[in-house]
Amino acid sequence: MSTLNPAHPLGHAHSGDDAHTHHELSFVRKYVFSTDHKIIGIQFLCTTLLMLMVGGSLALGVRWQLAFPWKTMPIIGPLLFSSQGGVVPPEFYTMLFTMHATVMIFLVIIPILAGAFGNFVIPLQIGADDMAFPTLNMLSYWFMWPAIGFFMSSFFVEGGGAAAGWTSYPSLSAQAAAAPGSGAGQTLWLMGVTFVGVSSMMGSVNYMTTIINMRAPGMTLFRMPTTIWAMFITAILQAFALPVLTAAGFMLLMDRLVGTCFFTPGGLIINNAEPTVGSGQILLWQHLFWFYSHPAVYIMILPAMGMVSDMISTFSRKPLFGYKPMVYSLSAIAGLGFIVWGHHMFMSGMNPYLGMTFMLSTMMIALPSAVKTFNWLGTLWGGNIQFTVPMLNSLGFVSMFIVGGLSGIFMAAVPVDIYIHDTYFIVAHFHYVLFGATMFGVFGGIHYWFPKMFGRMMNESVGKVHFVLSFIGFNCTFFPMHLLGVAGMPRRLADPYNYPYLAHLLPMNQFMTYSAILMGFAQFLLLGNFFYSMFKGKKVGRNPWNANSLEWTAPSPPGHGNFDILPVVYRGPYEYASPLVEEDFLPQTRRLTPEQMAAVKPPATAH
Amino acid sequence: MGLFAGCGDQHPSPRFALNKKTLELDKIAREPIVKALQENFGEPNRLIAWQKFPFDYGVADPKAADASRHEAGWRLKEGRELYMRHCLHCHGVSGDGDGPTARFLNPRPRDYRAGVFKFTSTLSGLKPSHDDLKRTLQNGIPGTTMPSFIVLEKGPGNEENLDLIVDYVRWLSARGELELKLVSELAAMGGRKSEIEQRVAEGKKGESSDTLESIMADLKKSIADGFADALQESASDLADSWARVEQPESVVRPKVKRTRPDQESIKRGRAIFLSKEAKCADCHGPAGLGNGSLTEDFWDIPNTNPVQKYKRPGLHDAWGEPQMPRNLTSGVYRGGRRPVDLYRRVFAGIKGTQMPAFGTVLNDAQIWDVVNYAMSLPFHGEQSPYPEEAPEAAPAKKVASSQH
């Protein structure tokens, strides 16, 4: 009796692991401190969707100031700054964009990909009954909450939340006197990041172990869906990169609390505080931070790439084009991802020869991304494309990823980066990758696996409206940022129009803000659809999409222990339109008799 | 009196906050002040240009290309716009130095309402001239968070921007100082809450015949009799003090030119610096590091009865903020680095601070010696250049060779 939806008949089916199913679990153990990977995944999903709304509101605050500088900000203005006429002060603006990025990166994108989808999908797709370390998995979710607590409470301390940008470059972040948000807010920020790091690390260890050890019989490495490959590589990235950030965070915390000076050179007089002592290095933080955060950029996209590959293949009803090149390029991205961090620091004053090497490695990392894009197009070519909501979002992913990938070439080129570094061109680029690509991948994933999560479908029409509004709103908000960047508008300015050469860009920024508001409100459609369908959606069986991978052979929703019949894998996950069978899909678990095999001669494949 | 509406696109509209001292008055005593300020100054979005003050509010210019200048008072209004964009966050809507960002800054932004400004070219005790404030806007105040706004007056159509801000600041300062003056008038009439409570308590104990009603009746009568005059008088005084500083005789001007900053002069300056008459070293320290003995004493808070002391040791300025005597070896000069700036700091002191005026104690030659000594301190006694000896422009030959 350990199912999500006890009303569903399939949920009662006898599960694979008897040890877990034969005793009643209390409500708290079943739904709150659950060790079931599916519940944890759904917990992650709901939490991150909530945080998505928080991060989105912060973004709208930023957009408001850019479109209507020094005008009464709705809601917040009259509430906090009524004596100023509801005008937010500049340090509030710096806090808004810092916390927007923090929430979106650490509390939305990383946990929604690795935490929500990683948890839910990995055991199901490899045919395991749960994660290797269920308790660790539970802790991984619950370590998010101290982080959320630290981040949210930082809004209420003297000086407000951290305001040194999500990159938290010292000495702005190291010296309490440097900015209002560099007081208690910055300390809380560092503690929050540490907890997020611990949470991710637990997940990462778990995923690696699970994928290596707990695959179903017959599930060789090259029969794993690309989602699993992406999650696997992401977990490796996290395991290697995160310790560096955690160490750097501790060093910065020590600088702030104990008075060490890893990151601050001596003799700086900041806001007439006592001069700093010691001989730390400002650039050391940047190196350490980006040594984590550049791989983190890939942590934020690789799982979405994997998921999208699955969805595109499923809804094209065609095998994934170039499965192995896809896997190799995922690995290549991960490998190269460790030697490109310096491209965030071209203008930082580091040795210029390093700029040249980092430019070369950065150019090379564009290559696997290009290969992936061509393979997605190759998958679509000659397919039988079904425009379902997950497919539309996946196509949105491909379309937007092309833009984000191509704009990356501009900033990879050091001389061009001299000009566009720290302008809105950069903001456009990473929003195209992180929102345009990843978030559309996530939207697709939510619609795709929702029937497996709850045994019900999300509403198709609402999903399509949500996609169209998000896609239009997104492009109208972020595409003009490329042009702002070319016009030389720097990031993070509370009042860019203070500079005469930017004054004429105000109307464009207003247009972008209106688009952002449209996009923001469109997300209520997603939330509404999500929660409504959870209880009222159309009920479905095990395999509503006629897909091949293992999760679709389990009940919807799967019980504790996942599979009622132990899956045995006979082939890869993308055998759509196989000539061996009548249907246009051939599940990984379906065993074909020798007669069936002999009936049709399979065409020679490249791999 | 010119009345004009401001832009009404803000909700809630910004308001001029009342001074804390005004809030110490009883409601009845507060009322006439609030009314006087409302009638004569208005609110940020409804400015009133009181013609009593010698500020240029902007004469109506019907031919101006900019339609907003067709009405009188446009300068004040444009000054407000600039102030609200560039100054508000630190100096606050009412110029009380308490904008949202202010509490994170060290030193704190100036509270204009006392009518005291530190770095001026004028004689001791006088207000700053228009050009003094403009100079501060142009150069900023090095070593503080007051940045330079010099670029605001660059570019066509912006030439007057800093003047507009200066005039708005002077108007804000006049408004704030008038409020303070009226508060002390009404306090003299017995309008303080604490005083009223004390008198009521005494009446109840039978020590006097006062009752709340009688006190209030007295207060109302005093206000009715005297407030209108007090208002006019205080405003006139203020207007005079602002007008006076624009007169040539208000400006500190050395009578003799700077002494050549040779070692002799520096030595004499050092002697004066250390002397018992000038006592410079008491605050600035014997080596000019700003660590004199007086910086370690606990000082009385002025106008407190019974006398209270500041919680922190060291000097405090007129705004009650801790104040460090300048470290003269740092080469950072908040009031400007020209010899004449330093001369004025010595001659007229720094207003609102413990730096006294030496104009009556030292003669010009002595002041120049002190200035020469101070200017040599950042360079370990090396002399600073003398204007006549300032080297000529770079030789043209080198420049020519640089053309490639």
Place this chain on the structure above:
Amino acid sequence: MRKAWSLFFLAAAVVAVAACWAAPGMHWWFPQKSPGGHAVSPLGNQIDDLFYLILVITSVTFIGTQAMLAFVLWKYEAAPGRRSAFTHGSHSLEVIWSVVPAGIMLFIALYQMDVWARYRIQSRFDPYAFEHPIAEVTARQFEWRIRYPAPGKTLQAKPQPDDLYTVNDFHIPLGRPVMFQLRSDDVLHSFFLPHHRVKQDAVPGMTIPVWFESTQTGEFELVCAELCGWGHYKMRGQITAQREEEFQEYLKKLSQSQFDDGVLAANAAGAQQAPAGEEKP
């Protein structure tokens, strides 16, 4: 009806291309001080050329891939009774679309090296400019403080008694490379000249030589491009590019006003003007 999705994705790409096409005419392009929005420095023009080179390459790729996407969505939408082609990929295609982009990327990277080297590698600096930095620019919250050596002297690392100081107002001579030392007093800042395409972070504890050359007289914005605190947006300065003679004249005037003792200037100006006039620097 279903073809609508192909058109939907196509429309996004078409609008994007159209927006870029229209951008220069709408002033949504490089900041304009000179006709056509060209950079006002030789290196800046080279940077622009590299930008346009990448723009051409990426535009071709963008149009190609988006057109392909729209085409496959148009052509291969699901139809009853149809079956997809059963293929797992093509080795030769993989090779082609790995090698060709690799070649292009490598070309871009190698082609860009020289401009970067000229901008940042000290042995490539103009020797005269390198040995005669015209000023030290110190960024602090929230202004640019500029220290020139006295006319005819060379800039020293430590302040000299006869150094000349200005704030937010940086004058440079025209028509030759000029180099200055960039420092920071407190936190990170970034010295950004949008019209000259110059950018360099100012790092506390480091002194970084930066050079550029202005080919046009006039006044240009100086922007802080690295978050430096609450007043980051306030940190606006101005570059004034002048002819050599004017620049030397400017330094001379600066020197005179900086060592003004309130007597000489008053005498020079005579009693003709209101005394307030003397105060102006």
